[in-house]
Amino acid sequence: MTTLPIPSYCSRFGLAVLLVALADFLFYGQPAGINFLLFAILIAGAIVAVHPSAFSDARLWLKPAALLVALLPLVENVSPLSVSIALVGLAVFALSLAGRLRSSLARIAGQLSVFLLSAPFRLIRDFFRWRKAARRLGLRRIRLAAIAVWVMPLALGAVFLALFGAANPVIEYWFTLIDLFALLDLIQPARLVFWLLVLAGVWAFLRPRLPRIVRRLPRLALTVPPVAPPPTKSVTTIEDIVFGKAAILRALIVFNILFAMQTGLDATYLWGGVALPDGLTYAAYAHRGAYPLIVTALLAAGFVLAALRPGSETSNDPLIRRLVYAWVAQNIVLVISSILRLDLYVGIYALTYLRIAAFVWMGLVAAGLALIIARIALGKSSEWLLSANLLTLSATLYACSYINFAALIANYNVDHSYEMNGPGTSLDLWYVRSLGPSALPALDRFFDHQQKVFLADRRDGVDAMTEARYRTIQRNWRAWSFRDWRLLRYLDRNGALANPAVFEPYVPGR
Template sequence: MADFLFYGHQAGWTSGFFGFLLIGAFTIHNPGTLETRAGRIISLLMIVQCGLLVEKTSLLSIFLIVIGTVSLAIISKGGLQKDAMAWIGKLASFFLFLLHPLSKAAIAYRKYQRRVMPQNTLEIFMRGWLLPVLLFFMFLLLFSSANPIITRWVSFVNPEFVVKHFSLGRLFFWVLAGAAIFAVIRPKLRAQKARRLAAPKEADEPKPMGLTEWVFTKEAVLRSLVIFNLMFACQTALDINYLWAGADLPKGITYAQYAQQGAYPLIVTALLAAVFVLITQNADPEISGSRIVRGLIYLWVMQNVLLVVSSIYRTNMYVEVYALTYWRVAAFIWMGLVAMGLCWIIVRSLLNKSNSWLINANVLTLLGVLYITSFVNIGGMIAHYNVMHSKEISGKGIYLDINYLKSVGSAAFPALKIYAERGWQKRPHSLSADDEYVSIGFMYVTLHRDLQNWRRWTYSEYRLLKSLESQE
């Protein structure tokens, strides 16, 4: 019901309606609450607030309903004390254990494992296909959001529910909404101080199977790797054909659209693949030691590296059409680090190194890249690229965004000097509001003012000021 009323929609009267439903569900599950005077008063006040939300949307009313609902939960667990600090403490305790229902689900799963009967055909089938099917649809969702061609293919198959209605955001919403509603109806306000003594286990009682062990069977991993390699090969073939070979895109799809749409989802795909590989390599030796599994993993990781390279190329194509920014420079660096991380996974597997070694290698790579990057004048590089690729100078792309170069600061001045000499005159009059910023006189005045403060002084700006003085 929360999904139907709120997910992807702005809240209006539905907030009040959902409040009525929540109060009703709570009362049915905790009828004793209405036997107390405080419970009746709070319930009445909440009903009034729900009616008010039907009348008008108010964050204050929503806040009061949340506090009132939690107060009812406190009453159901032992009464509402008159001490305000005790009440606040119990409110804090409630929110602290808001996600306790998730731990209850894990406990229920462990109880099931203790009572589990010998595996039947259905469970064997589920363990063998649950992982590949779930991850297949997850990667299909990412690929369809990254590649307009795959989106078009999916539309032919028309899996309406998967493409239109299922998303990671919706799944996250379900988990949070379900946990919050369950926590209100069956609250847990404090951790149990005394633990029950566990019954002595029989010597021959098997150890309960963990969730990862249950899902990551050898059959499931093999099927997953075969499916994933085929899916990624399809994406790689499309990139080779349309990005690298320059084949004509299907009608209605531009290169800018193909490039922009895919860069970031493909990086997410590569990260998910890395997580899968790490879990697989730390699984049962029968799985991690299998030559077939290792071969498929190496092939898949290399395809992921190609995917990251493709993402870098896509971002570069997009930058060529539009412009370079700090965020896009950071994206290039991040993509390179992801590619290096994938390569380190292969090296770790070949050398039989530990997870600590892998973490150390990635951290050292990150620190090394950041250290080297600190020597680069990124602002000046961005300004020079945008000036030289502006429509005024290159004849292609878009007109120079002078407002953005203002945010870059004095590092943009050398590039703006070039622009003042070669591109300023070609700028349309409709975009000439910032023309004074391009003048050498303005740059000189700005630098001179900044360098008057000895704490603000830098050698690079001093050199730039002297260069401008020589042109005055």
């Protein structure tokens, strides 16, 4: 049995403690910004330091280059999405340097999921492994008894010291120089929890390991003895009848007819401009169908994957394949119709984060359906389909990390509002202001238009307060990001604090 390298544990733990101290300096009680990028670079450097053998790889530069791509969204803006991308990039970087990363994208995704889920518990598990290794090597271990023997001496020593302080004015004076409450303030429970969480998270990257059951799965799959095929039977079961080739053929014919009817209705009312029945508005028609149609497309995708399994009898039938192509194509049209429905609804009732997420989700569903057609046409495996979908999802999320959705929502809602002569309803000022400082440029345009039309200033100072708080946060260098830098440049030219007279309080009837 191989033994654990105890010195490596000590050096890695020292690095982890150093990273915890740096995390306390960068994060605790500080705003979010460039500090996330700096800490990610520090973790990457520590990962390289504990894997010196990785320098022997001739293609080593590819791994830091890929990590840099994953960290770039943190330069643009710090958000849950950019932080998640950075965590995934660091996990891939650590596992690749440790030589534990597989080649297939689908398998890599499984490894990353298990790694990130087990990361908080890696430190505890390694602590017990260290104790076992130390016992095997005969090293001295810290026992509970060794700690307990100090309880009585320290307790009595504290009592004696207190008595000496009462009896000796010099010792009493020394006690007055010690601010016990200040010392207790330094030991904050929240700060201790923060240190422990950072230590557990950093340790997982310094010792990138996967649970033992995950490492054994490939070997178990190879050592399982082949099972003899059961004797063929000519008995037809209920399952063969209900889910057999004939049933799937009939289902595809019925499904194609139903979907063609739905597509025809959308083409008539949404694209053709035919008048709707009395009492039904285009907004209601669009909103009621947007999300159920996506569920329908997902169910259709599941049916196609189950019906045309690679190597099955149905997958080799030309007629069934053509019907599947037609049906999946109709599903893609259905998803496009859902996007148009949602676009009509947003044009009237404004844009929100959830509706943007719905647009992105619908696009991913359409791409997934197209990939199903590609898998069937090219004869690829289910693992290829999963890898292709994961690649599409990753590329989409990575692109979204560079988009300022708050500014996008604010600009759209202002431009399409009733007050700006748009087709939408009145602007929801409370929601737009809740988007944060990124909405200030759009609000400036809105109020400028209000001033020109109504010859009165509708600003009430709320936006000036928002800008003042934002500028206060941005004075801390840790809060820097490229997006905030661009917004500060705009505020320096056009903001309330740059032009105080613009934000005079509004007095009714003035």
